[in-house]
Amino acid sequence: MIKISPSVLACDFTRLGEEVEDIRKNGADMVHIDVMDGIFVPNISFGLPVISALRKKSDMIFDVHLMIDRPERYVERFIDAGADIVTFHIEATDCVSETLAKIRARGRLAALSIKPATPAEAVFPYLDECDMILVMTVEPGFGGQSLIPETIDKVRVISEEIKRRHLAVDIQVDGGIGPKNAHLLTKAGANILVAGSSVFGAPDRREAMDAMRVCDA
Secondary structure, rough: OOEEEEEEHOOHHHHHHHHHHHHHHOOOOOEEEEEEOOOOOEEEEOOOOHHHHHHHOOOOOEEEEEEEHHHHHHHHHHHHOOOOOEEEEHHOOHHHHHHHHHHOOOOOOOEEEEEEOOHHHHHHHHHHHOOEEEEOOOOOOOOHHHHOOHHEEEEHHHHHHHHHHHOOOEEEOOOEOOOOOOOHHHHHHOOOEEHHHHHHHHOHHHHHHHHHHHOOO
């Protein structure tokens, strides 16, 4: 089953609660919340207070993507704020296993992400410690970028390794994804699609999300 996780980076921040409720009503499976610190990535978004406030207004699955340096310092605080899935970058920490274990010990789903330049094989040692792998299909830090075609092969390589080892690990993709290219990623093995402007900027958000699911076979 293909799931859609719209990224709030593309929503109207002055109506954040309403925007999240709107995608829920239109069939989103979860909401993708990008946290940027201006250090790991060259941009700053929002942090704990915003997530905590939004949690009081929504019962959606909060898919929290930490694009921050040394995420092990903060994962438990993001869980306290309301995160259901916590994703961090392999490139951001030397404590990968320890950080995954912290998240899982709190009963949340733990996910590991890689940038476009990081080889797919980098996540292999951690696959049995993860609930999800996030393959960035653009350089993290900014919305509205075009998908990097070479990243599709990374999805395929990771998917094949997960199948070879008979693991139950989701593959999420994020960056430049919409109805015109979603099938390329799901065919490669992705089953959770992060989409920002292609959902929040669509005239009909339900139609846009359904169009990305049509390749579900």
